[in-house]
Amino acid sequence: MDSPLLPEGVKRCSPAKFLFWTLPWFLLLAWGGLSAFLCLYKGLNQTNMSNIFAFALWIVFDLAIIALGAGAFFTGFLVYIVGKKELKNILNAAVIIGFICYSAAIVMLGIDIGQPLRGWFIFWHANIHSMLVEVSFCITAYLMVLGIEFIPNILENRKLAEIREFRLFGHSLHHIMGVFAATGVFLSFFHQGSLGGMFGVMYARPFAAREGFYIWPWTFFLFIYSSIAAGPCFxxxxxxxxxxxxRKKLVPNNAVQTLAKISGWLLASYMVLKIIDTLGWIYGVVPRAGLTFMDFFREGPYGVWMMVAEIIVFGVLPAIMLLSPKARESEGLLIIACLLNCTGIVFNRFLFIVVTLAIPVMPFDRFWSYLPTWQEWGIAMAVVGYGFLLFSAAYRYLPVFPKERELNPVTE
Amino acid sequence: MTPLSFEWQWNVEYIIFFGLLYIALGVVSVGLVVVVIKTALQVFGFMRERHF
Amino acid sequence: MKKGSDQGKHKYGMVIDLDKCTGCGTCMIACASENNVSVRPDQSDKERAITWMCLYKITNGKEFPHTEVSYFPRPCMHCDNNPPCVSVCVATATKLDFNTGIVSQIYTRCIGCRYCQAACPYGSRYFNWWHAYFPKGKGLERYLTPEVSPRMRGVVEKCTFCHQRLMRAKNQAYAEGRRELEEGEYVTACAEACPAQAITFGDLNNHEHQVSKLSKHPYAFRLLERLGTQPKVYYMSSRDWVRRQAENLLPGEYKPVINKTWMEEEWSTRPGRDEF
Structure with a gap:
C-alpha cells in the first residue's frame, strides 16, 4: 500500500504489521495526551510534585534524554569536524534520536512550568545570570539545528526525492552541513554545561553545590563530559x-566500534574527573557547609549506595568494558556496557535533581517523600512512545542507514 | 532578549551572552539563506547541479 | 546583583526572640490574612499548603523532665548577599531591592518553573498548585486585603515583608511632608500581631532602631549563616541547644555564648545555659 514511499532496494514489513507495531506506542501517546490535558487544564496539582520536590520526574527525564541525545551533536562533531568518515553510517540515526530527545524535552518543559502561556518570558525577559535561561536558549536553537540536520534525510524519501527542487535543496543543505554541525556543537556545549551549572550554582544546597572556574561550577564541565560519554552509547x-x-545488520561494525571506543575513552576520563570532583566536594564544599558526607543520607531511601553505584557499577565498569577491545567486540558485552553507561548518566541526573531536593538543608527540617502520579508517568512514557513512533516511521520511509542495502542485499 | 525588552542593560554581560546567541542564530540563518539561493540558482539553471 | 545592599539606604529586617515565642501561630494567621494567602480545603497537606510564615517546632531531644521545646517562626530570610533564588530566576521575576533590602516577587512575571524553590534552602517559596481559593460564605472574603493581589495558579509566591505596608507608610509620610519613616511606622503583620512581642521589625541600617541593636546582641544568630546567604532575619535565644539547631555543625564547631553583655537586662536570664 505504502510501497512507493519505501526506500528502494530494501525490505520492509507489510503496512498491517507496521500499524500493529505502532499500536502500543500510540497507546502511550494517548496516555501522555490525557495526562498533558489534565496538567494543563487542571494544573500541576495533578502531579505529586510539591514545594519540597519542585523538580521531579519530568526534570529527571528531561535532563536524562537531553544527555542521551548528545550523541547527535557529538557524532556530528566527529564526522564533520574531526573527519571520522566511517561514522557517517550512523549519523542519521544519531540526528533522529537527538531530534526526538530535544523536541520531547521542550514539550515536557512546556507542561512542567506553571504558566505555559508565559513560556516566552524566558526569552523576552531573560535573566542572563540564570543557567536555565542559557539552557532554554540553547536547546531551542539547537532543536532548530537538529531540524535542519534532519531535513536532508527526510528529502531523501523516495517520493520527495522525485521532486527536483527538494532534491537539490537537500543536496545543497547537505553540502554545507558542517557549518550547521559546528553551530550545533557550540550550542550543545553550552546547554549541556548549563544543565550541570543549574545545580552547581545552587550554593545554598550543599548536596549540589560545587566550586568552579569563573562563573561555571565544575558540574558545568562534568555534565558536558558525561553527556558526550553516554550519548554515543545511547x-x-x-x-x-x-x-x-x-533482524538485519544496519550499521557496519567499524562505525559502532569507533563510537564505542571513543565513548570508552571519554567515560574513563570522565570517571577520573568525577571521582576528583566528588572527593573535592566531600572534603571541601561539604565540611564548609558544616556537614559530613554521611549526614546527607541520614533519612530517606537514598543512600551512599547510589553514589557508589553511579561511579563504580555504572561508571568505572562500563569504561573498562568499552576500553577492552575483546569486550567491545562481543555484541552482548557491548550492549551491557552501553546500558550501564546510559543508566549511570540517568543516576547522575537523578542524584542531582531529586536527591538534592530531598535532603533538607535546615537541621530541624524533615525528610519528605515523593512518588510520581500516573499523570507524571503518562507524560514521561509518552516520550518513549513518541520516540519509538518517530524512529520507526523514519526507519520505514527514509534511508536512515546508508549501508542497509549493501549489508542486506535483497535476494529474490 | 532585545534592547526593547525591559531588562535589557548595555553592559558586557549582556553583550557577550546575546552576542554569542545572535552570532549562532545568524550563522544558522545565513547558512539557510545560502542554501535557498544555491537551490534557486540550480533550479533555474544558473548553476551546475551538484551530486555526491 | 553581586553587591550586597549595604550601599542602600534602608535594610529592613527582623529579629525574632525565640525565648519569647510561645508557638501560638498568630504570626502565621496574621501573615496569611494580611497577604491574602490562599487556603485549601485540606490545609494539612503541608507539602503544598502555602505558609509564608511557617512555624517549625524543635526539641532538645532529651527525656522528660529535661525536655524543652522551642519554635522557629520562618518567614522569607530576604537574603542580602546574592540571594540564591534571585540569580536563578529565568524571567527576572524576583529581585533584591537595594533600597529596602526586600526580595520581591512579581507574580505576573513568574512562569512557574520553580527553579527558585529548588535553590532556596529555607523552603520559604511556595508554588500555587491550585487556583486561589477562599471559602465562600464563611466571611473569609471580607478579610481580604485590597492592597495585595491574589496569586494565580502556577506561580511562586513568598513573604514580601508586607511590602504594601511599606508603601502605605511611605504615602502617609509623604502626605505629612516627611521624607523618612519613623521607627514603627512600617512593621510587618507578623511583628504587629505577635502577642509575646517576640518579633521586632525595622531598619537594620538605622542604628537607632531596636532591630539594629538586637541584631548585634551576642545571642543573635541567623539560619544557615555559614552558607553565605546573609539573611536579614535574625533570631535570638539564650539557650545553646536552640542556637545550635540553626546551623549545620561539625563536631566541636559550636562555641557557646558565655559572656554577659550590655543587653543582659533585656529578657534573657543567665547566658550560655542549656535549660530553663
Missing amino acids: TILCTKLTELIT
Missing part, C-alpha cells in the same frame, strides 16, 4: 535495538 543502543527488531 545511539549504539538504539541502532542495536533497531537491528534486533528488524
Whole structure:
C-alpha cells in the first residue's frame, strides 16, 4: 500500500504489521495526551510534585534524554569536524534520536512550568545570570539545528526525492552541513554545561553545590563530559535495538566500534574527573557547609549506595568494558556496557535533581517523600512512545542507514 | 532578549551572552539563506547541479 | 546583583526572640490574612499548603523532665548577599531591592518553573498548585486585603515583608511632608500581631532602631549563616541547644555564648545555659 514511499532496494514489513507495531506506542501517546490535558487544564496539582520536590520526574527525564541525545551533536562533531568518515553510517540515526530527545524535552518543559502561556518570558525577559535561561536558549536553537540536520534525510524519501527542487535543496543543505554541525556543537556545549551549572550554582544546597572556574561550577564541565560519554552509547543502543527488531545488520561494525571506543575513552576520563570532583566536594564544599558526607543520607531511601553505584557499577565498569577491545567486540558485552553507561548518566541526573531536593538543608527540617502520579508517568512514557513512533516511521520511509542495502542485499 | 525588552542593560554581560546567541542564530540563518539561493540558482539553471 | 545592599539606604529586617515565642501561630494567621494567602480545603497537606510564615517546632531531644521545646517562626530570610533564588530566576521575576533590602516577587512575571524553590534552602517559596481559593460564605472574603493581589495558579509566591505596608507608610509620610519613616511606622503583620512581642521589625541600617541593636546582641544568630546567604532575619535565644539547631555543625564547631553583655537586662536570664 505504502510501497512507493519505501526506500528502494530494501525490505520492509507489510503496512498491517507496521500499524500493529505502532499500536502500543500510540497507546502511550494517548496516555501522555490525557495526562498533558489534565496538567494543563487542571494544573500541576495533578502531579505529586510539591514545594519540597519542585523538580521531579519530568526534570529527571528531561535532563536524562537531553544527555542521551548528545550523541547527535557529538557524532556530528566527529564526522564533520574531526573527519571520522566511517561514522557517517550512523549519523542519521544519531540526528533522529537527538531530534526526538530535544523536541520531547521542550514539550515536557512546556507542561512542567506553571504558566505555559508565559513560556516566552524566558526569552523576552531573560535573566542572563540564570543557567536555565542559557539552557532554554540553547536547546531551542539547537532543536532548530537538529531540524535542519534532519531535513536532508527526510528529502531523501523516495517520493520527495522525485521532486527536483527538494532534491537539490537537500543536496545543497547537505553540502554545507558542517557549518550547521559546528553551530550545533557550540550550542550543545553550552546547554549541556548549563544543565550541570543549574545545580552547581545552587550554593545554598550543599548536596549540589560545587566550586568552579569563573562563573561555571565544575558540574558545568562534568555534565558536558558525561553527556558526550553516554550519548554515543545511547545511539549504539538504539541502532542495536533497531537491528534486533528488524533482524538485519544496519550499521557496519567499524562505525559502532569507533563510537564505542571513543565513548570508552571519554567515560574513563570522565570517571577520573568525577571521582576528583566528588572527593573535592566531600572534603571541601561539604565540611564548609558544616556537614559530613554521611549526614546527607541520614533519612530517606537514598543512600551512599547510589553514589557508589553511579561511579563504580555504572561508571568505572562500563569504561573498562568499552576500553577492552575483546569486550567491545562481543555484541552482548557491548550492549551491557552501553546500558550501564546510559543508566549511570540517568543516576547522575537523578542524584542531582531529586536527591538534592530531598535532603533538607535546615537541621530541624524533615525528610519528605515523593512518588510520581500516573499523570507524571503518562507524560514521561509518552516520550518513549513518541520516540519509538518517530524512529520507526523514519526507519520505514527514509534511508536512515546508508549501508542497509549493501549489508542486506535483497535476494529474490 | 532585545534592547526593547525591559531588562535589557548595555553592559558586557549582556553583550557577550546575546552576542554569542545572535552570532549562532545568524550563522544558522545565513547558512539557510545560502542554501535557498544555491537551490534557486540550480533550479533555474544558473548553476551546475551538484551530486555526491 | 553581586553587591550586597549595604550601599542602600534602608535594610529592613527582623529579629525574632525565640525565648519569647510561645508557638501560638498568630504570626502565621496574621501573615496569611494580611497577604491574602490562599487556603485549601485540606490545609494539612503541608507539602503544598502555602505558609509564608511557617512555624517549625524543635526539641532538645532529651527525656522528660529535661525536655524543652522551642519554635522557629520562618518567614522569607530576604537574603542580602546574592540571594540564591534571585540569580536563578529565568524571567527576572524576583529581585533584591537595594533600597529596602526586600526580595520581591512579581507574580505576573513568574512562569512557574520553580527553579527558585529548588535553590532556596529555607523552603520559604511556595508554588500555587491550585487556583486561589477562599471559602465562600464563611466571611473569609471580607478579610481580604485590597492592597495585595491574589496569586494565580502556577506561580511562586513568598513573604514580601508586607511590602504594601511599606508603601502605605511611605504615602502617609509623604502626605505629612516627611521624607523618612519613623521607627514603627512600617512593621510587618507578623511583628504587629505577635502577642509575646517576640518579633521586632525595622531598619537594620538605622542604628537607632531596636532591630539594629538586637541584631548585634551576642545571642543573635541567623539560619544557615555559614552558607553565605546573609539573611536579614535574625533570631535570638539564650539557650545553646536552640542556637545550635540553626546551623549545620561539625563536631566541636559550636562555641557557646558565655559572656554577659550590655543587653543582659533585656529578657534573657543567665547566658550560655542549656535549660530553663
